[in-house]
Amino acid sequence: MSKAVFIGVGRMARGLIESFSREGGIDGCSILGTHHDPMRCEALQEELGIPMVASNREAIEGARYIFLCVRPLQLLDTVTEIGNLLTKEQTVISIAVGVPLIRIRARCPKAGPIFHVHPPSLCMAHTRGMSFVAHEARASTEAVKHVEKIFAKLGSVRTTAEENIDRFAVFAGASPAFVCQILDDWHSLALDEGIEKEVADEIIHYIVRGIYTAYDGYDPRNGDRFSLEQIIHRIATPNGVTRVGLRAMERRKYRNFKGALKSVASQCLKKIAHIRDAVGRQ
Numbered sequence: 351m352s353k354a355v356f357i358g359v360g361r362m363a364r365g366l367i368e369s370f371s372r373e374g375g376i377d378g379c380s381i382l383g384t385h386h387d388p389m390r391c392e393a394l395q396e397e398l399g400i401p402m403v404a405s406n407r408e409a410i411e412g413a414r415y416i417f418l419c420v421r422p423l424q425l426l427d428t429v430t431e432i433g434n435l436l437t438k439e440q441t442v443i444s445i446a447v448g449v450p451l452i453r454i455r456a457r458c459p460k461a462g463p464i465f466h467v468h469p470p471s472l473c474m475a476h477t478r479g480m481s482f483v484a485h486e487a488r489a490s491t492e493a494v495k496h497v498e499k500i501f502a503k504l505g506s507v508r509t510t511a512e513e514n515i516d517r518f519a520v521f522a523g524a525s526p527a528f529v530c531q532i533l534d535d536w537h538s539l540a541l542d543e544g545i546e547k548e549v550a551d552e553i554i555h556y557i558v559r560g561i562y563t564a565y566d567g568y569d570p571r572n573g574d575r576f577s578l579e580q581i582i583h584r585i586a587t588p589n590g591v592t593r594v595g596l597r598a599m600e601r602r603k604y605r606n607f608k609g610a611l612k613s614v615a616s617q618c619l620k621k622i623a624h625i626r627d628a629v630g631r632q
């Protein structure tokens with residue numbers, strides 16, 4: 351049986367391993383993980399129920415897929431360590447934000463196709479999401495299809511040019527945390543206003559469930575999904591209370607709420623640009 355190896359089992363690799371295992375595996379491969387700390391290897395082997403080794407060079411031997419899951423500034427050193435052992439039969443998948451494919455290729459010239467995938471961060475919260483796949487021009491259609499099929503187990507997959515990945519990392523990858531933060535602030539405000547915690551918890555629960563059901567469900571009159579705009583329109587009676595709140599959202603904080611979110615997105619994109627600069631100096 352061929353192997354799929356996760357190099358650097360931390361938060362993200364752990365989420366991916368758990369999700370892939372739950373969804374029927376990776377292209378018929380056995381899954382193996384690595385961590386440079388042998389003590390972590392022991393603990394992770396116990397927790398995840400997969401073999402873990404401390405040596406990356408040993409782990410990649412005969413592997414079909416190699417998932418590079420270390421942090422961005424650790425990535426090039428890690429690839430340098432294994433680069434001369436990689437062969438053209440091996441597909442390399444980096445999930446590191448801000449590390450260009452060309453920099454990875456320079457350190458493993460004989461490896462098979464190299465991909466940069468932004469996987470769903472939601473797999474760390476035990477659910478599915480969107481993956482974005484970028485690849486080298488030399489990757490064959492067949493190789494791209496294989497990688498798309500692997501990530502399709504975690505939700506939907508979009509193949510895109512590498513220059514688009516940063517935007518998707520922010521707008522798809524990071525954003526569930528922002529939405530949760532907004533709901534958490536709303537919950538905390540409800541408590542400040544004297545609403546009991548149990549009730550505030552239930553309010554948030556029904557907001558999330560309600561939006562999910564409306565957005566994912568169907569309008570019984572015409573069979574369409576509700577758009578976000580339609581949900582807002584349904585809730586906000588003209589000249590009613592919700593309308594006043596929506597107008598206040600527009601006026602407040604950076605003049606409007608969208609302005610505040612724009613600043614969040616631009617800070618994230620700047621962070622990715624800094625990572626890329628730092629990787630460029632390595």
Ligand SMILES: NC(=O)c1ccc[n+]([C@@H]2O[C@H](COP(=O)([O-])OP(=O)(O)OC[C@H]3O[C@@H](n4cnc5c(N)ncnc54)[C@H](OP(=O)(O)O)[C@@H]3O)[C@@H](O)[C@H]2O)c1
Pocket residue numbers: 357358359360361362363384385386387406419420421422424428445446447468469470471523
């Ligand atoms: N977090 C997200 O939502 C998200 C989403 C998409 C993509 N990503 C990408 O996923 C990657 C991992 O992020 P993460 O949050 O999972 O980081 P993480 O928890 O720090 O995981 C990386 C792990 O790799 C270990 N490691 C470092 N060098 C190693 C080596 N040479 N061999 C084996 N193991 C090594 C690290 O150990 P030490 O801590 O001892 O260094 C750490 O435990 C990053 O490149 C990030 O850009 C993350």
